[in-house]
Amino acid sequence: MKGKFSGFFEPDSVVVIGVSANPGKSGNVVVRNILANGYTGKLFLVNPKGGEILGIRVHPSIASLPEGIDLAIIVLPAKETPQALRECAEKGIRHVVLQAGGFAEVDEYGTEIQQELIAIIREKGIRVIGPNTSGHTSTPHQFTSSLFPQGKIRRGKVSYLAQTGNFATHTMRYILTGEHFGVARVIGLGNKIDIEESEALEYLADDPETTAIIMYLESLKKPRRFLEIAREVTRRKPIVMLKGGITEAGKHAAVAHTAAMAAEDRIIDGMLRQAGIVRVREYTHLILAGKALSMLPLPKGNRVSFLTPSGAMLVVLSDLCMSLGLEVPELEKETVQRLQEISPPYIRMRNPVDIWASASVQGVEYGYGQGMEAVLKDPNIDAVVPVLMLTKDTGVPPFDFIIKLAKKFPDKPILVSFSAEKQSMDECKEFLEPLGVPTFPEIEQPFEVLSILYRCNRAMNRPR
Amino acid sequence: MKGKFSGFFEPDSVVVIGVSANPGKSGNVVVRNILANGYTGKLFLVNPKGGEILGIRVHPSIASLPEGIDLAIIVLPAKETPQALRECAEKGIRHVVLQAGGFAEVDEYGTEIQQELIAIIREKGIRVIGPNTSGHTSTPHQFTSSLFPQGKIRRGKVSYLAQTGNFATHTMRYILTGEHFGVARVIGLGNKIDIEESEALEYLADDPETTAIIMYLESLKKPRRFLEIAREVTRRKPIVMLKGGITEAGKHAAVAHTAAMAAEDRIIDGMLRQAGIVRVREYTHLILAGKALSMLPLPKGNRVSFLTPSGAMLVVLSDLCMSLGLEVPELEKETVQRLQEISPPYIRMRNPVDIWASASVQGVEYGYGQGMEAVLKDPNIDAVVPVLMLTKDTGVPPFDFIIKLAKKFPDKPILVSFSAEKQSMDECKEFLEPLGVPTFPEIEQPFEVLSILYRCNRAMNRPR
Numbered sequence: 001m002k003g004k005f006s007g008f009f010e011p012d013s014v015v016v017i018g019v020s021a022n023p024g025k026s027g028n029v030v031v032r033n034i035l036a037n038g039y040t041g042k043l044f045l046v047n048p049k050g051g052e053i054l055g056i057r058v059h060p061s062i063a064s065l066p067e068g069i070d071l072a073i074i075v076l077p078a079k080e081t082p083q084a085l086r087e088c089a090e091k092g093i094r095h096v097v098l099q100a101g102g103f104a105e106v107d108e109y110g111t112e113i114q115q116e117l118i119a120i121i122r123e124k125g126i127r128v129i130g131p132n133t134s135g136h137t138s139t140p141h142q143f144t145s146s147l148f149p150q151g152k153i154r155r156g157k158v159s160y161l162a163q164t165g166n167f168a169t170h171t172m173r174y175i176l177t178g179e180h181f182g183v184a185r186v187i188g189l190g191n192k193i194d195i196e197e198s199e200a201l202e203y204l205a206d207d208p209e210t211t212a213i214i215m216y217l218e219s220l221k222k223p224r225r226f227l228e229i230a231r232e233v234t235r236r237k238p239i240v241m242l243k244g245g246i247t248e249a250g251k252h253a254a255v256a257h258t259a260a261m262a263a264e265d266r267i268i269d270g271m272l273r274q275a276g277i278v279r280v281r282e283y284t285h286l287i288l289a290g291k292a293l294s295m296l297p298l299p300k301g302n303r304v305s306f307l308t309p310s311g312a313m314l315v316v317l318s319d320l321c322m323s324l325g326l327e328v329p330e331l332e333k334e335t336v337q338r339l340q341e342i343s344p345p346y347i348r349m350r351n352p353v354d355i356w357a358s359a360s361v362q363g364v365e366y367g368y369g370q371g372m373e374a375v376l377k378d379p380n381i382d383a384v385v386p387v388l389m390l391t392k393d394t395g396v397p398p399f400d401f402i403i404k405l406a407k408k409f410p411d412k413p414i415l416v417s418f419s420a421e422k423q424s425m426d427e428c429k430e431f432l433e434p435l436g437v438p439t440f441p442e443i444e445q446p447f448e449v450l451s452i453l454y455r456c457n458r459a460m461n462r463p464r
Numbered sequence: 465m466k467g468k469f470s471g472f473f474e475p476d477s478v479v480v481i482g483v484s485a486n487p488g489k490s491g492n493v494v495v496r497n498i499l500a501n502g503y504t505g506k507l508f509l510v511n512p513k514g515g516e517i518l519g520i521r522v523h524p525s526i527a528s529l530p531e532g533i534d535l536a537i538i539v540l541p542a543k544e545t546p547q548a549l550r551e552c553a554e555k556g557i558r559h560v561v562l563q564a565g566g567f568a569e570v571d572e573y574g575t576e577i578q579q580e581l582i583a584i585i586r587e588k589g590i591r592v593i594g595p596n597t598s599g600h601t602s603t604p605h606q607f608t609s610s611l612f613p614q615g616k617i618r619r620g621k622v623s624y625l626a627q628t629g630n631f632a633t634h635t636m637r638y639i640l641t642g643e644h645f646g647v648a649r650v651i652g653l654g655n656k657i658d659i660e661e662s663e664a665l666e667y668l669a670d671d672p673e674t675t676a677i678i679m680y681l682e683s684l685k686k687p688r689r690f691l692e693i694a695r696e697v698t699r700r701k702p703i704v705m706l707k708g709g710i711t712e713a714g715k716h717a718a719v720a721h722t723a724a725m726a727a728e729d730r731i732i733d734g735m736l737r738q739a740g741i742v743r744v745r746e747y748t749h750l751i752l753a754g755k756a757l758s759m760l761p762l763p764k765g766n767r768v769s770f771l772t773p774s775g776a777m778l779v780v781l782s783d784l785c786m787s788l789g790l791e792v793p794e795l796e797k798e799t800v801q802r803l804q805e806i807s808p809p810y811i812r813m814r815n816p817v818d819i820w821a822s823a824s825v826q827g828v829e830y831g832y833g834q835g836m837e838a839v840l841k842d843p844n845i846d847a848v849v850p851v852l853m854l855t856k857d858t859g860v861p862p863f864d865f866i867i868k869l870a871k872k873f874p875d876k877p878i879l880v881s882f883s884a885e886k887q888s889m890d891e892c893k894e895f896l897e898p899l900g901v902p903t904f905p906e907i908e909q910p911f912e913v914l915s916i917l918y919r920c921n922r923a924m925n926r927p928r
Contacts, residue, residue: 024858078810101821102810105775110810149857164776170853170884171774178886216776244779283780284906310635311569312628312680315708316747346542346566346574357565389634393613394488420634422642441905442748 005203007095008129009138009185011070014145015044015093017062017084018075019053026099026147027075028053030135036151038142044069062087071095073135073145078102081131082116089124097145098130103191105132114193121194133190134165137172139183140209148173156182158293159204161197162216163189163244175287180433181294184209196221198229205233212293212456214286215241215277227275234276238298238456240289241277243268276459278452285448288440292449295438296413298457301382303327304450305375307353307368309360309389309419313443314352317387320444324451328352329380338374342367351375359389365397369405376409383413383453385446390424399431406437413453415439415446469667471559472593473602473649475534477506479557481526481548482539483517490563490611491539492517494599500615502606508533526551535559537599537609542566545595546580553588561609562594567655569596578657585658597654598629601636603647604673612637620646622757623668625661626680627653627708639751644897645758648673660685662693669697676757676920678750679705679741691739698740702762702920704753705741707732740923742916749912752904756913759902760877762921765846767791768914769839771817771832773824773853773883777907778816781851784908788915792816793844802838806831815839823853829861833869840873847877847917849910854888863895870901877917879903879910 014034020027027047031054034043045053050060059065062084072088074081078100088096098117103110114131121128129136135145139155146153148169154176160167165188175181185207187200197217204210213233220226230239246265272279280286304326308314321328331339331351339349343358353375359367368386375381390396406414416432416439418425429439440446478498484491491511495518498507509517514524523529526548536552538545542564552560562581567574578595585592593600599609603619610617612633618640624631629652639645649671651664661681668674677697684690694703710729736743744750768790772778785792795803795815803813807822817839823831832850839845854860870878880896880903882889893903904910 029857106810106812149855162776164774166774166776166883169774170855173855173884174886177884178889218776218779242780244776244783246783282784282908283777284908310628310630310633312626312630312682312708313747315682316706319708319710320746346570348570391613391634391637393493419630420637420641422638425642444746444748 003203003206007070007127008097008136009143010141011041011095011143013042013044013069014039014071014073014143015046015065015069016073016075017046017088019045019047019058021053029149030073030075030099030145030147031056033144033146033150037144037153040142062091065091067092069093071097073097073099075099075147078110078113078131082113082120085117085120085126085128086124089120089126094126096126096128097133097135098128098190099133099135099145099147101132103131105191114191118193128194129187130190131193133188134168135188137168137183137186139185144168146172150176154182155184156294157184157209157211158214158290159183159185159207159210159212160214160290161187161189161200161204163192163197163218164216165190166216171287175290179287179291181291183290192221198222198226201226201229201233205229205237210237212238212240214290214293215239216286217241217243218245227271230275230277234459236460238293238460239277240280240286240293240452240456241272242280242283242286243272276462278455278459280452285452288445288449289452291438292413292415292453293456295433295436296415296453297411298453298460299382299413299450300411300457302454303329303380303382304385304447305331305351305353305378305381306385306387307355307371307375308387308443309356311354313387313419314354317443317447318352320447324447326447326451326454331375331378331380335374335378339371342370342374356389360394363395363397364389365401369401372402372405372414376405376412381412383415383450385415385417385450387417387419387443388428389419390428391420392424396424396427399428402432402437403435413450415449417441417443417446419443467667467670471534471591472561472600473607474605475505475559475607477508477533478503478535478537478607479508479510479529479533480537480539481510481552483509483511483522485517493613494537494539494609494611495520497608497610497614501608501617504606526555529555531556533557535561537561537563539563539611542574542577542595546577546584549581549584549590549592550588553584553590558590560590560592561597561599562592562654563597563599563609563611565596567595569655578655582657592658593651594654595657597652598632599652601632601647601650603649608632610636614640618646619648620758621648621673621675622678622754623647623649623671623674623676624678624754625651625653625664625668627656627661627682628680629654630680635751639754643751643755645755656685662686662690665690665693665697669693669701674701676702676704678754678757679703680750681705681707682709691735694739694741698923700924702757702924703741704744704750704757704916704920705736706744706747706750707736740926742919742923744916749916752909752913753916755902756877756879756917757920759897759900760879760917761875762917762924763846763877763914764875764921766918767793767844767846768849768911769795769815769817769842769845770849770851771819771835771839772851772907773820775818777851777883778818781907781911782816784911788911790911790915790918795839795842795844799838799842803835806834806838820853824858827859827861828853829865833865836866836869836878840869840876845876847879847914849879849881849914851881851883851907852892853883854892855884856888860888860891863892866896866901867899877914879913881905881907881910883907
């Protein structure tokens with residue numbers, strides 16, 4: 001039996017309405033993306049000119065399509081959209097993605113067209129994502145409606161629910177070209193004239209392909225329903241959210257106005273926390289959280305050990321842990337003894353770990369490898385961050401020792417950062433990430449991410 | 465006439481005491497670094513074994529050196545250091561860098577040796593940097609005493625004064641391999657038994673090669689003197705500081721203790737602000753500030769315009785600006801008209817600028833180029849941040865148009881960030897940065913950096 005939204009996420013047949021032979025147009029890119037992702041269902045194209053595009057026959061009209069198509073992607077200018085939507089409904093198509101912009105987000109005229117779309121949806125009982133969306137993605141079904149050139153989208157287990165098209169456009173392209181993790185489902189909500197955040201969240205809650213959810217929202221259309229669903233989901237699947245527009249109204253604001261926004265923001269903060277949603281404050285943290293949730297187990301607690309080649313880094317990262325709610329606890333006596341064994345005597349070993357001398361004298365693999373193993377074994381430690389010192393001159397080791405440690409301690413997340421030579425950092429990332437160990441170019445990021453993961457774990461296990 | 469610290473920063477002759485033939489040892493790396501930087505003065509080496517290292521004759525003892533050497537770099541174990549320091553003084557060497565660790569930072573025995581060094585310094589009236597330092601650097605003099613493999617250190621106009629060796633070791637190596645800016649002077653203070661932060665700052669204050677100062681400090685040895693000097697310098701040269709150890713004492717702390725630290729930290733905060741020092745909270749921001757101060761003019765005010773390919777980015781970056789104290793003002797009517805001219809009509813153009821449609825339809829160079837020029841011309845705008853959307857599919861332009869705009873508007877900093885394809889982002893950085901326009905991999909960073917630059921400008925122009 002197929003689920004409620006299978007028409008969107010597991011369509012057996014799809015039609016793209018408004019295809020174009022011009023590779024620069026969305027109506028062409030959508031088709032290329034569908035082909036590049038290896039979609040195995042039936043694909044139909046519509047353009048009044050007919051002919052053939054990308055080797056596929058083009059139907060001249062919606063009326064000329066066969067019956068029973070699951071999903072339509074409408075890539076037409078705003079003003080042509082209502083008519084196309086009506087014809088889709090009359091052809092028995094129950095699921096539609098509306099990609100054009102030019103609706104309520106722009107002007108009065110757009111608002112009128114949007115009202116017309118809403119009336120058609122009510123009348124015909126069809127389901128719509130958009131308008132003003134860049135599309136949606138379903139990697140388990142090898143399918144996307146993205147209008148941005150993507151190529152094959154990597155499969156993963158984290159899903160993205162967003163009031164922006166970025167995760168179907170340039171941010172996804174960054175993830176595919178700059179990172180090594182994939183996605184399960186992506187939903188760009190657009191103007192939310194039908195499907196909004198709570199129903200989409202309900203779908204992801206029950207989706208077996210989704211183990212965690214990354215969200216970007218600017219508004220809640222049905223806040224009570226949304227929070228009710230979130231309260232339940234977050235006990236099973238982490239939700240990490242960035243709320244945009246917290247100072248929207250305050251754009252030209254006086255200080256007093258800013259203060260008002262801050263008060264409102266504290267209320268939102270409390271509501272989200274009660275629902276078990278982990279809130280972040282930076283867009284970049286959404287991507288980093290997506291990466292970490294794709295690769296790592298959640299830490300059992302907030303107790304971290306880290307190894308750096310610098311006393312100053314030990315100090316500033318201890319400061320950072322404190323401000324992020326992470327603990328840097330003392331180690332067991334045996335752990336300290338082991339650390340002291342692997343280091344020259346002129347460094348006093350403890351947590352956090354000054355690994356400079358050990359790595360300099362005994363080599364990076366020995367110093368970091370033995371040091372990490374010692375702290376990973378320690379029952380006081382929930383997660384470990386090595387800041388690797390990498391230079392060709394002092395020797396760049398094979399990074400397999402980190403993969404081995406990650407396998408040996410599968411319950412303790414390892415998050416890697418670096419110092420020194422850029423090229424070696426890049427090589428380290430290229431080696432470790434496809435094997436499941438995330439790396440972070442800035443030394444603060446592993447801790448910011450750990451704090452997010454820890455809050456996810458705390459939300460999942462919060463008292464009822 | 466030579467200045468007070470010319471023995472350190474413009475030595476005509478240098479001796480490295482404790483050289484080694486083993487390329488893995490500091491006593492070898494120091495010499496390689498001196499040679500790699502093209503030091504033009506006389507270089508002497510000392511090791512009891514004599515012979516030759518790196519093609520240079522090795523003197524068997526300090527006593528066998530000629531008279532009148534400006535600077536000694538002592539690379540010996542802690543316990544051999546006092547004797548070497550005494551012999552240097554007796555040989556008339558007035559400036560010494562003490563590199564070994566193993567002093568007061570480690571144990572009682574180390575503390576005793578350190579006391580002995582202090583006694584020698586007092587008795588002989590010599591000047592010492594360290595001990596427990598990784599060295600210092602003076603690119604205008606093509607000289608460094610760094611013990612970490614660096615190669616040629618790029619010359620720049622920003623100086624680094626730090627209670628850590630990082631800017632003579634791995635962080636400098638990162639700057640040299642991952643960034644395109646250089647440094648003027650670097651001073652790693654180490655245990656500060658003689659030269660401490662206030663005297664070092666005094667030197668940099670009057671140093672014509674230094675236009676801005678990046679500092680990392682954990683403690684102030686002479687706080688009143690330091691703040692007195694800073695108060696004056698910051699009217700001429702920006703100081704950006706990270707204070708480490710704000711929760712040092714609170715490492716195993718209860719909540720009450722943390723609160724106490726926070727109160728103490730607020731006092732430090734006020735003192736630094738009064739002295740015109742711009743405080744940052746992340747290590748990475750020191751590097752980013754160094755980069756920006758090396759490349760950009762200070763913005764005249766806090767009014768920013770930014771161009772992004774995403775409505776969500778416009779929203780979250782507006783939120784960020786608000787939290788950073790940056791304004792995103794309305795534009796002149798003519799500017800808005802011009803922006804509307806370059807965009808399809810279904811986007812309402814204003815500040816911040818949604819450049820998605822314009823760049824998609826008209827190309828990245830036209831959309832961003834024309835858009836940036838319009839906002840750069842606007843008298844309400846002090847700085848501009850384009851978040852470039854770069855993909856091979858949609859077309860990656862030559863980036864020369866950004867350099868031209870930077871030259872045309874020399875008083876308005878341009879800070880570039882990106883979205884989409886990693887390889888194009890890297891290529892953009894490689895093109896722009898050697899020509900003086902900084903780029904930042906994360907969309908939040910240009911704004912964090914602008915906020916630092918704006919605070920620098922405000923500190924310079926603060927009322928007396």
